[in-house]
Each structure stands twice: as structure tokens, then as C-alpha cells.
Amino acid sequence: MIREHVKPAIVSFLLLTFITGILYPLTVTGIAQVLFRERANGSLIYRNGNPVGSLLIGQHFGDPKYLWGRISSTSPVRFNAASSSGSNLGPSNSVLVDTVKARIEALKAADPDNTSPIPVDLVTSSASGLDPHISLAAAYYQIPRVARLRGLSQDILKSMVRKHSDNRFLGLLGEPVVNVLKVNLDLDSYKIEYNTEI
Amino acid sequence: MNWNNVIQGFIFLAAVILLAKPLGTYMARIYEGKPAGLNVLLGPVERWIYRLSGIYPETGMSWKGYAVAMMLFNGIGIAVVYTLQRLQAYLPLNPMSMPGVSPDLAFNTAISFATNTNWQSYGGETTLSYLTQMVGLTMQNFVSAASGMAVLVALIRGFIQKKAETIGNFWVDLVRSTLYILIPLSMILAIFLVSQGVVQTFKPYEKVTLLQPVMDGNGAVVQGQVLALGPAASQVAIKQLGTNGGGFFNVNSAHPFENPTPVANFLEVVAIILIPAALCYTFGYMVRDKRQGWALLAVMLIIFIPCLWSCISFEQQGNPLFSSLGIDQKASAFQPGGNMEGKEARFGIVNSAIWAVTTTAASNGSVNSMHDSYMPLGGLIPMWLMQLGEVIFGGVGSGLYGLIAFAIIAVFIAGLMIGRTPEYLGKKIEAYEMKMASLMILILPALVLAGTAVAVILPQAKASIFNPGPHGFSEVLYAFSSAANNNGSAFGGLSANTPFYNIALGLAMFFARYWLAIPILAVAGSLSRKKIVPVSQGTLPTHTPLFIIFLAMVVLIVGALTFFPALVLGPIVEHFMLHHS
Incomplete structure (x- = not known):
């Protein structure tokens, strides 16, 4: 009974490998590269012709002059986009509480006057370690600090945050978020304009 | 539970239920060999x-022949995926020069993909070449799913056929599932995903300059970021x-290059249970009584919806340890709030919890948030959905044949209660069918509980545990349940x-898949040989609300009783410790 199935098994395996393992991904790649070239290649952002990041991948910001993103637990560096990873800390793990406390202290040290409650996504690790976004609340929480350190008005910062935020799709799907890298790129170019005015 | 959570949950369920009928009809026509639109092409x-x-498509196979064909095909798959991983360093399409994969990891990954499990012991972007991903893994993604669908179709024939010695042709069921169902749907979905930002390229990883340089663990300054790419969509x-x-x-x-936007997330999470839900309709269509298909879908939803609701609620409540730290965990127009550890901002609580419940109700297992960081009871739900035997949607094909096995058990129990020979869809359920169906509710729990017990005794297995206390036990229990x-x-x-987990979990996956599929084929063969008993006054109707609730209870009681003691030791005790410390 086995022998009669050997040839069909081997040949159909090879043919299906060709169709699903080679032809299918190549076809999708071909269509993707024609229709959505930038997105298929990683949604890169360029400044002066050099790639400075991806719209979809977060970067680490610890300088108080920048908007901060989620905590990243990748190694050996944070936001390592070649080795994605979450923290995997359980809810009752004391390391989780320590990590959160350390982040709160860093936020308070950078902005001692801010007494509002801290939005939870700003003190917790993302799933991928590469989250490019924070919630609107987490962005608004940081506006007084960044505005003060950059010498900008809070209104300018608010409109900048709004410009780089996404609402729910059709007002229904997902959560409203702010793209941290886009705001920070904007902040840097703003700084240049600001300085030249002086 | 806020309105946002309710609305997003509702849209998801509505999409799945609305799509079940058209796709279910299409699949039934494919398996019956009727024209279905794509035949010309x-x-x-x-x-x-x-x-x-x-292959002689008109020639039927006995159940044994069918099983041999399936095992041969799956065996070749395991061997080829193993070999590809071991030799990837010498093969083309390896732009990042990935070295060969270690024997135990290659063994685990090969079984993982052939059995439609896709347990990830490997690290994707850090372990596998583009060639291994495409020719090895993408290919197995198709044919392991198609194998599950084939076994289901063979079982359905068992109910349709009268006094037949064959249960269909494995090759035909395999090829049709792949060619007419999986490839067209995947092609459409893949293009949509690229439009949202999922990468699809053969370029090597991209290097970009960071806006603010970072320090690595040794204090060295790192100026750049390497973006892993590949033919992902x-x-x-x-x-x-x-x-x-x-x-x-x-x-x-959870990776932004696999799931970049809420739209991509919606399409992906619907895709997870689309085929398992639609196959219920296919089943009803093929047995010429659509109510039977809707009844099984109803059983799934009766268990699924409360799980969905609870998981969202537990995660939305947030972590009590954070409440004294001045952290805002309340949902508002500006933030999702809740337990955001291990979740992505764009998905928030509701889309993470919908995904977690869906991916474990269906035996998918992809994640868009880290289940290890869920609240104790929020994480209990995904774990328990797996322990129910992956019959609430379950794997494509395998979920429904699992639920049909439960239906066989349910009519048997009902038969004992009313003192009549049990029947399901006009076929007498006798000792042979019962023995085979019982294997399912015995083998899976035995593998889970025995595996967990061994792993928490062996020191080298305990060393793999990451979180302390009962949560560490949950990690091991979850691994074997999965x-x-x-x-x-x-x-x-x-x-x-590690060698222990790679081998132990590899064996668990292998036995779980085939010690279930083969008895199901035996049932298909046995049912095919029987005549169809006409409906009489004494027939127990299997499409009524009474039977739907009865079947759901059988699934719940078997799952709950078997795993309750183990769950108490893990998530339940952790919950009480967290809330009363």
C-alpha cells in the first residue's frame, strides 16, 4: 500500500513546493514592488538622501529634548530592529515594577514640575520592542517638557503632535496614536529654522 | 468595558459570520468538484x-491508504524542512549569511510547521535565511493547512456515503485545498498587507542612521539601526x-513589518478564523443539512464570545501593582489604558485581546501582543482555549473534525440518557467510533499534563523559566498546552x-497532530461503510438549541475538569496573590 503512494508523494511535493514556495512569493513580490514599492521595502524615511529610519519602526530617545517612545526590551541595544523582542515580564514580576518605577523616575527627573498622572503606555514595554507609536495622552504628557527645553510654545508642539498622529481607521478600528520618530524629525528641522531666525 | 471595545469586538464578529456563508459555499463546491469560478484558470x-x-483523481482510497498518503507527504515535509535549515548556509537567498540551524532546533521547527503548529523556537530574523522561510516554511504553511482540510473532507464523506469502502483521494483533497482555496485567498491578503506596509522584498537588511545614537549593554555608542526585511507579506x-x-x-x-496598521490587524485577525468558521458552513452544505453546520458554528460562538468579553475586561482593568505609582490606566479618548505591558500602542487593549482569544481559539498561535505579560486571568483564557482541544474554531479542518469528534461523544452520552442507539447525521455511532473519539479527549490532556509534570521536575527544564512564582509554572503549562x-x-x-524543550515539544506536536488525524480517518472509513438510518421519531435532532447547548457543555466540562487543578496552580493562584498582596 505504501509503494503506490511514493511517486505521487514525492512529485506532488516538488510541484507544490515550486508553486507555493517559489512561484507564489515571487508573484507577490513582483506585484508588491510595482504597486507599493516604498512600503514593500520598509517604508524608509530619507533626510538629505540618507535613510534615517522607517515610518513603522521606532527608535530610542532618552534625550529630554525629544519625545520619548515606549520602553523597548530588545538586546543588545534598545529598538534593535534586527532582533525584535518583548519584555515578557509577567504582571506579578517585581522586575516589571522596578522597570516601571525607573521609567517614572526618569520622566520626573526630566520634568520635575509635571504632576499629572503618567499614561500607562509611556512606562510599559511594547510587544515588539519596536513600537513606533505612543498614545495621544503619552504625547500630551511630554509637551510641557519638550516645549520648555526647545524654547517653543506648547501650541506649536501640540499642532506638531496632531500633524503626526493617526486617528482610528474610519473612526472605528485601532487606537489613536502619535508617531514618535516623525515628531522628533520635525522637531529637529524646527530647531534649525528657529535658530536661523535668531 | 467601554464602547470602543464593544464596537471593535462587534465589527470583528460580524465580519467573520458574514463571510462564513459565501466562502463556505465556495469551498463545498470545490470539494464536490463542481465549477466554482476559478476552474478555468x-x-x-x-x-x-x-x-x-x-495521481488518478477518480480513484478512491481506503482510510488506511488515505492515512498512508498523508503521513508520507507530511514525512517528506518534515525531512525537507529539517534539511533546508541544516544546509541553509550553503544555499542561495541567504543575504544575511545565516549559519546552519542546530539539530534540535531544526527538528522542532520542521515538526512545528508540518503539523500546522508553528511553535516558534527559532527567532525569524536572527535564525532563518530567506530561502528557508520561503521554500521551507511558506510551503509547509500551505500544505499543512491543506492536509487538515483534507482529513475533514474525508470525515464529511463518511457521513454522506452509504456502504462505501473508500473515503476519497488524499492527493485530490490536498491539491484542491491548496490551489483553489489557500493560494487565491493568500494572494489577495498578501497584496492588501503590503499596501499597509508589510515588507515583501529580497533585499538584505537595511541600515539607517539613528536620530539619537544609543548605548549598548557595554556602554559602546551605536549610531545605526539595522532593519530586518524579507519576503514577509x-x-x-x-x-x-x-x-x-x-x-x-x-x-x-506584533512586529510593525508584519502588522503595521489597524487595517492590517483587522484583515489578519479575521483571516485567522475565516476558514475554520466557513468550514462549518461547508460541512452543512455537504451533508445536505445546513442547520447542522450552523449548529456547530453556534457551539463555537457560545464559548468564544464570553471568552472574548472576559479577556478584554481583564486586560482593560490594568495591573493593581501600578495603582499606587501615579500611573493613569483608565481608558479615555486619548489612550487605551489598561495593562499595556507587552502590547503595541496602535492595537491598544481591545485589538490585542481580540487577537489573543482568536489565535488560541483557532489553533493559529500568531500573536500581536505578548501573552506572557497578560494579567493572570487575561492569560488564563488563551491557555484554556487551547486546552479545550482546539475545537472552538481550531485549526483549518482539524478544528472542525475535533468538534465533530466531540459531537460523536455528545450523541453517545445523550443516547445513554434516553436509552437509544446513538446516531449522528443518520450514521449509527458504535463502539469503534466511540473508542476513536475518546482517544482525542485522552491523548491531548495526557500530553499536556505529563509534559508539564516532567518539565517542572527536571532541573534543566526548570532553568528555562523566566518569570518567578506561579507565573513561571504558567509558562511551562502554556508551552505544553500550545x-x-x-x-x-x-x-x-x-x-x-534548549534541547529538552525542542525535543519534548517537537514530540508533543507530532503525536497531537497524527494520533488525532489517523483515528479520525478510521472513523471516516467506518462511517462510510455504514448505511444511512432514516430519520424517525426516536432520532435525536442535532441542530436544535438543546443539542447546541448540550454539545457546548460536553466540550466545557471535559476541558474544565481536566485542566482546572493545573490552572489553579498557575494563573488562578497568581491572580489572588496579585490582588491580595
């Missing part, structure tokens, strides 16, 4: 495969549609890439 390809392979599409779940990247569908039900999701803190 794909018919010649189908016949070409048969001709070259020496084509694999992500079939990993969802085929209830496979193995990520192109390590963090699976592998021995062919799910593939994980409490990712557990360092599973």
Missing part, C-alpha cells in the same frame, strides 16, 4: 499536477489563513530553544 494546473505525479498571509501562525519575525504579528494542541503561541519568557 486553475483547472489545467490541477490536471498538470495529477498527470506528472501519477506572502508568508504572513498564509500563516493567518491556514491557522499556522509562525512569524516571519521573532515577535510575530504544542500538544498544535497551536504554537507561547508565554515567550520561557527559553524554549
Whole structure:
């Protein structure tokens, strides 16, 4: 009974490998590269012709002059986009509480006057370690600090945050978020304009 | 529970239920060999495969022949995926010069993909070459799903046929599932995903300059960021549609390059249970009583919806340890709030919890948030859904044949109660069918509980545990629940890439898949040989609300009683410790 199935098994395996393992991904790649070239290649952002990041991948910001993103637990560096990873800390793990406390202290040290409650996504690790976004609340929480350190008005910062935020799709799907890298790129170019005015 | 959570949950369920009928009808027509739209295009390809392979599509197989064909095909798959991983360093399409994979990891990954589990002991972007991902894994994503669908179709024939010695032709069921169902759907989904930002390229990883340099662990300054790329969209599409779940990247569908936007997330999470839900309709269509299909879908939803609701609620409540730290965990127009540890901002609470419940109800196992960081009871739900035997949607094909096995058990119990010979869909259920169906509710729990017990005794297995206390036990219990039900999701803190776990979980996946599929084929063979008993006054109707609730109770009681003691030791005790410390 086995022998009669050997040839069909081997040949159909090879043919299906060709169709699903080679032809299918190549076809999708071909269509993707024609229709959505930038997105298929990683949604890169360029400044002066050099790639400075991806719209979809977060970067680490610890300088108080920048908007901060989620905590990243990748190694050996944070936001390592070649080795994605979450923290995997359980809810009752004391390391989780320590990590959160350390982040709160860093936020308070950078902005001692801010007494509002801290939005939870700003003190917790993302799933991928590469989250490019924070919630609107987490962005608004940081506006007084960044505005003060950059010498900008809070209104300018608010409109900048709004410009780089996404609402729910059709007002229904997902959560409203702010793209941290886009705001920070904007902040840097703003700084240049600001300085030249002086 | 806020309105946002209710609305997003509702849209998701509505989409799945609305799509079940058209797709279910299409699949039934494919399996019955009727014209279904794509035959003009794909018919010649189908016949070409048969001709070259020496397949005679009109020739039926006995259940044993069917099982042998399936095992041979799956065996070749395991061998080829193993070899590809071991030799990837010498093969083309390896732009990042990945070295060969270690024997135990290659063994685990090969079984993982052939059995439609897709447990991720490997790290995607850090372990596998583009060639291994495409030719090895993407291919297995298709055919392991198609194998599950084939077994289901063979079982359905058992109910339709009268006094027949054969249960269909494995090659035909395999090829048709792949060619007419999985490839067209994947092609459409993949293109949509690229439009949202899922990468699909053969370029090597991209290097970009960071805006603010970072320090690594040794204090050295790092100026750049390396972005892992690859032909991801084509694999992500079939990993969802085929209830496979193995990520192109390590963090699976939490990775912004696998799941970049809420739209991509919606399409992917619907894709996870689309085929398992639609197959219920296919079943009803093929047995010529659509009510039977709706009844099984209703059983699934009766268990699924409360799980969905509870998981969202537990996660939305947030972590009590944070409440004294001045952290805002309340949902508002500006933030999702809740337990955001291990979740992505764009998905928030509701889309993470919908995904977690869906991916474990269906035996998909892809994740868009880290289940290890869920609240104790929030994480209990995904774990328990797997322990129910992956019959609430379950794997494509395998979920429904599992639920049909439960239906056989249910009519048997009902038969004992009313003192009549049990029947299901006009076929008498006798000792042979019962023995085979019982194997299912015995083998899976035995694999889960025995595996967990061994792992918490052996020191080298205990060393893999990441989180302390009862949560550490949950990590091990989750791993064996996942592998021995062919799910593939994980409490990712557990360092599973060790010889012990690679081999133990590899064996669990293998036995869970085939010790179930083969008895089901035996049932198909036995049922095919029987005549159809006409409906009489004494027939127990199996489409009524009474039977739907009865069957749901059988599934729940078996699952709850078997695993309650183990769950108490893990998530339940952790919950009480967290709230009363």
C-alpha cells in the first residue's frame, strides 16, 4: 500500500513546493514592488538622501529634548530592529515594577514640575520592542517638557503632535496614536529654522 | 468595558459570520468538484499536477491508504524542512549569511510547521535565511493547512456515503485545498498587507542612521539601526489563513513589518478564523443539512464570545501593582489604558485581546501582543482555549473534525440518557467510533499534563523559566498546552530553544497532530461503510438549541475538569496573590 503512494508523494511535493514556495512569493513580490514599492521595502524615511529610519519602526530617545517612545526590551541595544523582542515580564514580576518605577523616575527627573498622572503606555514595554507609536495622552504628557527645553510654545508642539498622529481607521478600528520618530524629525528641522531666525 | 471595545469586538464578529456563508459555499463546491469560478484558470494546473505525479483523481482510497498518503507527504515535509535549515548556509537567498540551524532546533521547527503548529523556537530574523522561510516554511504553511482540510473532507464523506469502502483521494483533497482555496485567498491578503506596509522584498537588511545614537549593554555608542526585511507579506498571509501562525519575525504579528496598521490587524485577525468558521458552513452544505453546520458554528460562538468579553475586561482593568505609582490606566479618548505591558500602542487593549482569544481559539498561535505579560486571568483564557482541544474554531479542518469528534461523544452520552442507539447525521455511532473519539479527549490532556509534570521536575527544564512564582509554572503549562494542541503561541519568557524543550515539544506536536488525524480517518472509513438510518421519531435532532447547548457543555466540562487543578496552580493562584498582596 505504501509503494503506490511514493511517486505521487514525492512529485506532488516538488510541484507544490515550486508553486507555493517559489512561484507564489515571487508573484507577490513582483506585484508588491510595482504597486507599493516604498512600503514593500520598509517604508524608509530619507533626510538629505540618507535613510534615517522607517515610518513603522521606532527608535530610542532618552534625550529630554525629544519625545520619548515606549520602553523597548530588545538586546543588545534598545529598538534593535534586527532582533525584535518583548519584555515578557509577567504582571506579578517585581522586575516589571522596578522597570516601571525607573521609567517614572526618569520622566520626573526630566520634568520635575509635571504632576499629572503618567499614561500607562509611556512606562510599559511594547510587544515588539519596536513600537513606533505612543498614545495621544503619552504625547500630551511630554509637551510641557519638550516645549520648555526647545524654547517653543506648547501650541506649536501640540499642532506638531496632531500633524503626526493617526486617528482610528474610519473612526472605528485601532487606537489613536502619535508617531514618535516623525515628531522628533520635525522637531529637529524646527530647531534649525528657529535658530536661523535668531 | 467601554464602547470602543464593544464596537471593535462587534465589527470583528460580524465580519467573520458574514463571510462564513459565501466562502463556505465556495469551498463545498470545490470539494464536490463542481465549477466554482476559478476552474478555468486553475483547472489545467490541477490536471498538470495529477498527470506528472501519477495521481488518478477518480480513484478512491481506503482510510488506511488515505492515512498512508498523508503521513508520507507530511514525512517528506518534515525531512525537507529539517534539511533546508541544516544546509541553509550553503544555499542561495541567504543575504544575511545565516549559519546552519542546530539539530534540535531544526527538528522542532520542521515538526512545528508540518503539523500546522508553528511553535516558534527559532527567532525569524536572527535564525532563518530567506530561502528557508520561503521554500521551507511558506510551503509547509500551505500544505499543512491543506492536509487538515483534507482529513475533514474525508470525515464529511463518511457521513454522506452509504456502504462505501473508500473515503476519497488524499492527493485530490490536498491539491484542491491548496490551489483553489489557500493560494487565491493568500494572494489577495498578501497584496492588501503590503499596501499597509508589510515588507515583501529580497533585499538584505537595511541600515539607517539613528536620530539619537544609543548605548549598548557595554556602554559602546551605536549610531545605526539595522532593519530586518524579507519576503514577509506572502508568508504572513498564509500563516493567518491556514491557522499556522509562525512569524516571519521573532515577535510575530506584533512586529510593525508584519502588522503595521489597524487595517492590517483587522484583515489578519479575521483571516485567522475565516476558514475554520466557513468550514462549518461547508460541512452543512455537504451533508445536505445546513442547520447542522450552523449548529456547530453556534457551539463555537457560545464559548468564544464570553471568552472574548472576559479577556478584554481583564486586560482593560490594568495591573493593581501600578495603582499606587501615579500611573493613569483608565481608558479615555486619548489612550487605551489598561495593562499595556507587552502590547503595541496602535492595537491598544481591545485589538490585542481580540487577537489573543482568536489565535488560541483557532489553533493559529500568531500573536500581536505578548501573552506572557497578560494579567493572570487575561492569560488564563488563551491557555484554556487551547486546552479545550482546539475545537472552538481550531485549526483549518482539524478544528472542525475535533468538534465533530466531540459531537460523536455528545450523541453517545445523550443516547445513554434516553436509552437509544446513538446516531449522528443518520450514521449509527458504535463502539469503534466511540473508542476513536475518546482517544482525542485522552491523548491531548495526557500530553499536556505529563509534559508539564516532567518539565517542572527536571532541573534543566526548570532553568528555562523566566518569570518567578506561579507565573513561571504558567509558562511551562502554556508551552505544553500550545504544542500538544498544535497551536504554537507561547508565554515567550520561557527559553524554549534548549534541547529538552525542542525535543519534548517537537514530540508533543507530532503525536497531537497524527494520533488525532489517523483515528479520525478510521472513523471516516467506518462511517462510510455504514448505511444511512432514516430519520424517525426516536432520532435525536442535532441542530436544535438543546443539542447546541448540550454539545457546548460536553466540550466545557471535559476541558474544565481536566485542566482546572493545573490552572489553579498557575494563573488562578497568581491572580489572588496579585490582588491580595
